[in-house]
Amino acid sequence: MHVLRLLVPAAIVASIVFGGSAGHPLQAQVRATKVAATTFAELRAWDSTVDRMKRDDVLRLRRTIDDAMLPGRLHERFEQFYQGVRVFGGDVARQSDRGLTVSIFGTIYEGIDLDAQPRLSLDDVKAVIERRSGVALGPGRVPELVILPDETGYRLTYRVKAFTILEGYEYFVDAKSGAIVLELIGAERQAATSTLGRGQGVLGDDKKVSISSQSGTFVASDMLRPPSLRTYDARGDVNKVLSFLNGRTVLVTSDLASSTSTTWSDPVAVDAHAQVGWVYDYYFKRHARRGLDNNNISIVSVVHPVRRNDVSTSSNEVIGLFYVNAFYCCEGVMVFGEGLPPGFVTLPGRQSWNFLAGALDVIAHELTHGVTDFSSRLIGRNEPGALNEAFSDIMGTAVEFFYQPAGTNVLQADYAVGEDVVTPGGIRNMANPGAFGDPDHYSRRFTGTADNGGVHTNSTIASHAYYLAIEGGTNRTSGLSVQGIGTANREQMEKVFYRGFTQLMPANATFAVARTVTIQAARDLYGAGSAPERAVTQAWTAVGVN
């Protein structure tokens, strides 16, 4: 048996690089005002503030969405701008009921005083990224000028994503000096995780896939659902995948996963294509959401980014990104890792990794990153990053329970994450986070910089709260008990978290804000004093988030 000395998630930890030597005076310390207005007095004050900031072009309306759950409710999402440049992480989500404001959540950055004219051209920025990453960015990758608040002040930067063979990165390049001031793992992904016609899936189950027929060949392009859902087979050509992810090349019809008959033989393509559709359906049926952006953006899945049998000659980084991983890149694009050949395991835990497209919760997790990307835009590090990951795990589990019977066997729904393809046990456990050394209480949170500030590790604080709010029980650390709403009412808590995380949550939310928005969502949907409100309140308290 081959044993890969791969420490997951250590192999994919984020590197956060703060550049302080760009030769430009830094702004005064960042002052961020967290807005969580739900009382009459708070709302009156913040309502007028938001309107004034809108008139002053400090806040710009990004989108307005009619509430799919509560008729008459409207959600406005504003982004903060300074001299026409977006302030990264500065945003406000305002909920109103027939013109009357119900809640306002957000983060406003104050004291910004800088020259908002960049010295670098877009080509200059691309050149910087290419030198840094070794990959050439195509015309599809346009850097975005943003003001980045960080520990040292405000910076005028370009934000751009790039993928190397080792990793997906999100770069922030100083728009004056060209220094890279922040470098994040750019792909929101299943960490360390290890991922019609008809055909059998990875686990041997029969599935239907919605496909298309083109010139006598059947291709994985779903024409039945409102958006375009396409599954491409990279056939192990990792360079092509990288080129696509970086916008240098486009995938064409001949790249689509295909079959010469309506009976498909590739279980990975079957599972990826079918289950992406199922997740789209879940969001539509349960939350009246039309896809990732609520406007039916295309969803692209890429399978077989590498060849399984090449694992022995691949670096740990490649294994971490393209074998034992799945990730949401951006703009509706996902890549599903190849897993490991039989006989290969990862340490610790000696876990086997099947094709990651075989796990419904993994697919739902990644697509939910897309939902977040088009709604709250939770920043991918520290507490907002952990909330981002938590929401993906929560929705991943919710999708499992929507389609599968409850149980602990394969193709059954439970609170383990990725358990159908990462055996034994999966990669996280929302019912018992400690099983993987993850915190079940805020006091046990990871405070280091690895993993973009512990975004995957700390996600279990919030996802465990979700578990308690449904199932009830006692938190192992605090000893506090929660009266859950019960499994028969699971849908209520799914809606509470969905509403809180997609409609009320600001981009730079903390766990405390997550508590407030989910309680507000429970009140919105089920009323003050309702069982869901009580359960979610108790659950957050039990996990130490007050």
Place this chain on the structure above:
Amino acid sequence: MRGRFAMTGYLALAAPALASAQTTAPRVYVSVNGGIQRSDNTVSQSFNVQKNFEDAPISVDIDEKRGALVDGGVVLRLIGPIGMGFDLSVVTHDADAGVTASVPHPFFFRQPRSIEGTTRATRREVAGHIEAVYLVPSQRLDVMIFGGPSLFSIRQTLVTDVVYAESFPFDTATFSSAQTATSTSKTATGYNVGVDVAWKFSQHLGVGGVARYSRAKATLNATNNAALKVDAGGLLAGGGIRLAF
């Protein structure tokens, strides 16, 4: 099913011809009738078609309760009151067929959607009746009692598939129409019994009414060449012209 009463005009008549002045009864009696046929006949189809990689069971019920009749016959008196006759009747039914189906979901196995609706189904039943006839003549009123074997041929509209409307998320579907085909049975043998009453207003011409009960089992070719046994015949009532020679 609700058949149409199609009274095509009472032509006809059967039988007894006699004029009080005559000393012998006529030899040949001709009748032409219009009327209705009532029955308890139903056609029930139950079959599967393949849709979305699964069986889609389809059930069809057609009540052939009433049909329009055109009928004509001739009776040859042989000896005394005993004669032989031949009668050809054509009965046409036009009815609503009730169709129910369970249509598999396009995305999921074992998640069928129920649909139901109706479609028009026609049936034409052609029967040849060979009859032994007993005549009871009188001056104005002739009565014939008859019975014998019948040969039936049936042309029947059968449902072969369903057409339905659906849209995302495809959890429900709506019946649009049914695809149909016409099946013709092989000749089926049965029987008939009946009575014909004629009122003569001249030596050769009169009016009359007939009631006949006939029955047979016919076999139609249904979907997938499956044999479909159906009842034919029923209680026929008609009236029309009677000629006697």
